[in-house]
Amino acid sequence: MNVHLVDGTYELFRHFYAMPSAKNAGGHEVAAARGVVGSMLRLVESGATHIAVATDHVIESFRNKLWPGYKDGSTIDPALLSQFPLVEEALEAAGFVVWRMVEYEADDGMASGATMASDDERVDQVLICTPDKDLAQCVVGDRVVQFDRRQRILRNETGVIDKFGVGPGAIPDWLALVGDTADGFPGIKGFGAKTSAALLSCYARIENIPPEGKDWVVSVRSSERLAIRLSEQIEDAILFRQLATLVTDAPVSMNVDELEWKGAHTSFPLVAQVLDSVDLAHQADRLAEALV
Numbered sequence: 001m002n003v004h005l006v007d008g009t010y011e012l013f014r015h016f017y018a019m020p021s022a023k024n025a026g027g028h029e030v031a032a033a034r035g036v037v038g039s040m041l042r043l044v045e046s047g048a049t050h051i052a053v054a055t056d057h058v059i060e061s062f063r064n065k066l067w068p069g070y071k072d073g074s075t076i077d078p079a080l081l082s083q084f085p086l087v088e089e090a091l092e093a094a095g096f097v098v099w100r101m102v103e104y105e106a107d108d109g110m111a112s113g114a115t116m117a118s119d120d121e122r123v124d125q126v127l128i129c130t131p132d133k134d135l136a137q138c139v140v141g142d143r144v145v146q147f148d149r150r151q152r153i154l155r156n157e158t159g160v161i162d163k164f165g166v167g168p169g170a171i172p173d174w175l176a177l178v179g180d181t182a183d184g185f186p187g188i189k190g191f192g193a194k195t196s197a198a199l200l201s202c203y204a205r206i207e208n209i210p211p212e213g214k215d216w217v218v219s220v221r222s223s224e225r226l227a228i229r230l231s232e233q234i235e236d237a238i239l240f241r242q243l244a245t246l247v248t249d250a251p252v253s254m255n256v257d258e259l260e261w262k263g264a265h266t267s268f269p270l271v272a273q274v275l276d277s278v279d280l281a282h283q284a285d286r287l288a289e290a291l292v
Contacts (some may be wrong), residue, residue, distance in 0.1 A: 003117040003256055004048045004147075005110045007130035008098065011036045012087050014150065016080045024276040029079040033087040034275040037094055043129075043149075050117075050259040052252070053091055055084070057100035059188045061108075063183075064242050070243065071184040076086070085235030086274070090131050093271040094284055095264045097253060099228070104250040107134050111246035114138045120256050127154075136160045137171035137246060165197025173206050176240035177230075188233050190226050206230075206237050256277035265289030 015035030020032035043051065045188045059073030073081065091098050099109040100248055110128050117126045118140065126236050131148040139160050146155045161167055166174050177196040179187020197217045203209045210216055213223030220226065230237060253259060264284035272281040 001050055001123055001256070002048070002125045002127060003050045003113075003123055003259060004052075004127050004129055005113045005117070006043070006051065006053045006104055007110060007128075007132060007135075008053040008087065008091065009084075009106045010130050010132060011039060011053075012055075012080065012083060015039070016077070016083070021079070022276065024274060026274075028086075029082060030086065030275050032080060033090055034280070035088050037275065037280055038277075039092050039149075039282075040091060040094065041125050041280065041287060044261055044287050049261060050256055050263055052097045052109075052113055052259045054099040054101060054106040054113065054252075055088055055264060056106045057084070057088065058102045061101070061105045061116070062103055063105070066239065067185055067243055069184045069186075075197065082233050090275060093265050093268040094280070095261055095268070095288075097259050099250075099252050101250065104181055104247055107132065109252055110135060111138050111248050112250040113250070116252060116254075117207040117256050117259075118144050118228040125258060132182075133164070133171070134175065134183070134244060134246060136164060137168050137244075139168045150273040165194065166200045170200045170204060172241045172244040172246075173200050173204075175244035176206060176237050179240070180244065183243065185218055185243055187240060188230055188237055190222065195220050195226070206234070206241060228273040235262055263291065275277050 012032050014198055016032035019031045019035050021029060024030045039160055049196050063070045063073055063275060088098050088100055101109045113127050117123050126144045127147040128138055129149050138144055139155065139157050142156045155163065155167060164171065164174060174196050177188050177191040178193055179185060198220060199209055202218050209230060212226035213226060216223050269281040272278050
């Protein structure tokens, strides 16, 4: 079997900015949530059987205590933010397992789910459905891969190296140097993607990079200046790596059997009405009938 782990927060953002506004009879914005549910049903239609969706039930996580500038949801459009609980309720009513992250992030949920699923010998492949570069650290050979559903790009371990210049294990260090504006930490000034990849390909970890540029065995422009800067900000770099490292033991399902989609719950037609789309309920019924 294949296991699909979906970034529900990313999907909600994507549909919010890709779809025109739509309000239900109560005047509430529902377009993005409706789009996510429809997308998940299409995933089932494409042949997916075991699915989990990780969401940021609470935007802030333990990382906000480590770095004051870490993303906190303060800039999220209220019309989007209001659909977070709605999409969780709707997905669960539609029969999907939803991992609502509170102290952790959706990324941690997917990383933990990938660890759980890949330990099961019955699983042929784990597909982490998000383009988020953070999740590249979870890729393992061809067994745990990253799948961008929108662009239809599947990235295995070789693909991670081709894209970032380093293997999955070095992604947190790479992000620590380069920075991640989406997550709210700046990295180390002057360390671009290519420079960071060159150094980490040689030294593997930030703390292994020699403190003096003259000792670097890779050719990097302005190596002396960069070495001084890294030495001065080494504590920040280590902290940024900690922020970028995903948790693999967050609370998720106990086993992959719990992830099997068996059809929508009886509450889904009412939820579909809230989403102003009874067609979703009909679609779920057709998919469930095909399982028999």
